[in-house]
Amino acid sequence: MNLAIRDVSYHRGRFILTSVGLGLLVGVVMSMGGIYRGLVADALSFSRAARADLWIVQQDTNGPFAAVSRIPEDIRYRIAAVPGVLEAAPLSFQTIQIDRRGKPFRFFLVGYDLGSFGGPPEIIAGRPIRRKRYELVAGEGMKLALGERLRLGLHDYTVVGITGKIVSSGGDPAAYVSLPDAQDIQFKSDNDAIRNERRRQAAGRGGAGVPSTHIVNAVVARLAPGADPGEVAARIGRWNHFRAITDEEQGRIITKGMIEKARMQLGLFRVILVVISGVIISLIIYTSTLDKIRTIATLKLIGSPSSLIVGMILQQSLMMGFIAYGIGWTMLLLTYEKFPRRIILEAFDLQVLFAIIMAICVLASFAGIRKALKVEPAEALGG
Amino acid sequence: MFAVEVEKLTKIYGRGDTAVRAIEGATLRVKPGELVAILGPSGSGKTTLLTAVGLINEPTHGKVIIDGVTVADEGWKPGLDLRKIRREKLGFIFQAHNLIPFLTALENVMIALQINGAPQAAAEERATELLRALNLGHRLGNYPSALSGGERQRVAIARALANRPKVILADEPTAALDTENGRNVMALLKTLAVENHSAILVVTHDRRMVEGFDRIFEVHDGRIAGGV
Numbered sequence: 001m002n003l004a005i006r007d008v009s010y011h012r013g014r015f016i017l018t019s020v021g022l023g024l025l026v027g028v029v030m031s032m033g034g035i036y037r038g039l040v041a042d043a044l045s046f047s048r049a050a051r052a053d054l055w056i057v058q059q060d061t062n063g064p065f066a067a068v069s070r071i072p073e074d075i076r077y078r079i080a081a082v083p084g085v086l087e088a089a090p091l092s093f094q095t096i097q098i099d100r101r102g103k104p105f106r107f108f109l110v111g112y113d114l115g116s117f118g119g120p121p122e123i124i125a126g127r128p129i130r131r132k133r134y135e136l137v138a139g140e141g142m143k144l145a146l147g148e149r150l151r152l153g154l155h156d157y158t159v160v161g162i163t164g165k166i167v168s169s170g171g172d173p174a175a176y177v178s179l180p181d182a183q184d185i186q187f188k189s190d191n192d193a194i195r196n197e198r199r200r201q202a203a204g205r206g207g208a209g210v211p212s213t214h215i216v217n218a219v220v221a222r223l224a225p226g227a228d229p230g231e232v233a234a235r236i237g238r239w240n241h242f243r244a245i246t247d248e249e250q251g252r253i254i255t256k257g258m259i260e261k262a263r264m265q266l267g268l269f270r271v272i273l274v275v276i277s278g279v280i281i282s283l284i285i286y287t288s289t290l291d292k293i294r295t296i297a298t299l300k301l302i303g304s305p306s307s308l309i310v311g312m313i314l315q316q317s318l319m320m321g322f323i324a325y326g327i328g329w330t331m332l333l334l335t336y337e338k339f340p341r342r343i344i345l346e347a348f349d350l351q352v353l354f355a356i357i358m359a360i361c362v363l364a365s366f367a368g369i370r371k372a373l374k375v376e377p378a379e380a381l382g383g
Numbered sequence: 384m385f386a387v388e389v390e391k392l393t394k395i396y397g398r399g400d401t402a403v404r405a406i407e408g409a410t411l412r413v414k415p416g417e418l419v420a421i422l423g424p425s426g427s428g429k430t431t432l433l434t435a436v437g438l439i440n441e442p443t444h445g446k447v448i449i450d451g452v453t454v455a456d457e458g459w460k461p462g463l464d465l466r467k468i469r470r471e472k473l474g475f476i477f478q479a480h481n482l483i484p485f486l487t488a489l490e491n492v493m494i495a496l497q498i499n500g501a502p503q504a505a506a507e508e509r510a511t512e513l514l515r516a517l518n519l520g521h522r523l524g525n526y527p528s529a530l531s532g533g534e535r536q537r538v539a540i541a542r543a544l545a546n547r548p549k550v551i552l553a554d555e556p557t558a559a560l561d562t563e564n565g566r567n568v569m570a571l572l573k574t575l576a577v578e579n580h581s582a583i584l585v586v587t588h589d590r591r592m593v594e595g596f597d598r599i600f601e602v603h604d605g606r607i608a609g610g611v
Contacts, residue, residue: 001486001490001493001494001497001503003483003485003486003494006485006486006490007485009485010484010485010526011485294479294481295481295483295484297481298477298481298483299483299494299498300466301437301439301469301475302469302470302475302494302495302498302542303466303467303469303470303471303498303499304466304470304498305466305498308498376439377439377469378434378439378440380475380477380481381430381433381434381439381477381478381554
């Protein structure tokens, strides 16, 4: 006969309610781990989708994601000529927020050369961009329909295709347009702005002419088989005004620099919540032991070994942790797609959390076990 | 051979000026099958005597022998497993029945047997047999909360008898019962003492409940009055 199961079964209402409460807490701990993994995946999703070996950006910057980087578009030809480089493509990035249906609508706009790489990694509906102007491939996360039109800068753009869940390092869904379109949206002034600039120049206060729009944020390069990315990056780095970042280095810049604080913050919250879970389990087990003092005294009096009593308390604590873990996991599985940010549940994280929860249950039961071991059989006597 | 022998048993609580002699120089012997009452007012030392015989309260002086085994002689005898002796040789009945609330009547009896190493099936068979003998055959699956006071006490008696103990110690077993149920329980104990050949020591303050007992000891201020 298992006393722990009998007790839990008899007090199942109380036990289930407690486990559900704990489960929600464990679910939050799990979701924070998932949010962190999601942050990393989101942050790297665009750079991974570009499938570039090198990122050539403005010198002395960590661009294009962690810092502003602007380089001339035509540098792509010089990059392509570097030994070891197979092909090079210019890319332009900008985060845009417009009003759509009365609500702020924010996304990450990528401009790419239609004849080169760096565009949408896959098309899950519609078609890729075929015309050089005014077509757009939207990320799945933007929830735009094929044929829908968006006003960006001076022109309307038609959604011709839908790509997967590519997002920026900030979690905004990505959309793709041709490079000239992206440059127009980012740099081209409207007629009033051009007239104003001309007046300023006429008054001797402006610069020379209208600024060029043939600017990109990075040039990405793919290397020939066998080429050493570090060596090629060093060669490009020797040129003035450019920095070449390997894809591995880019990943480090993004994860260590951009999301490190978020990781620490989430980690701290996880630790605090795990400690709170431990304290709650400990209190529940301790008060449950106090409720059973007479039962424990009676068991001791009729000759029960301490192991039976210790086992009962420990098993209840572990059961509570196990059920809470199950509830938290189920809750997260049912809801993770509804979170505003991506949540990625990795088996390793879940296994580690399970081990931590079980260890906490063992530790949390110590106070109850200590109390139970101190109970004198004589306490069973009397009214 | 006696089931219980207590010789010059003394229990002192505290030390120095605050020392209290709860029981002093108590001597009694109880034969198997004998039903003995220990009467006395509250605070007289009768429960202290019971706990010393029940191996849960170490005597300061004197000797306690259970079923021929000397368990205390100027303190507990070293090397003895008191829990083992308690579960094999002693049965307890409490004032407030002390049934485990989350176990059914059947399981409350089975637990005493399983603690003593009985396999599940054998424990279930013996527990069922005992409860049926105590007219609780229809209550096997009921939790204590669904039983009447008299039924709970009969389950407690079944649990005390489960391991066929040599000695049954009952602490105010009728205190929580009405007069009729109290008398029924005492009558039942008397029958069981004879049938099971167990020595039964009942501590009570209610003189009306001990009619028909084989012997009655009275405890006043820690001293036993009455024959050995």
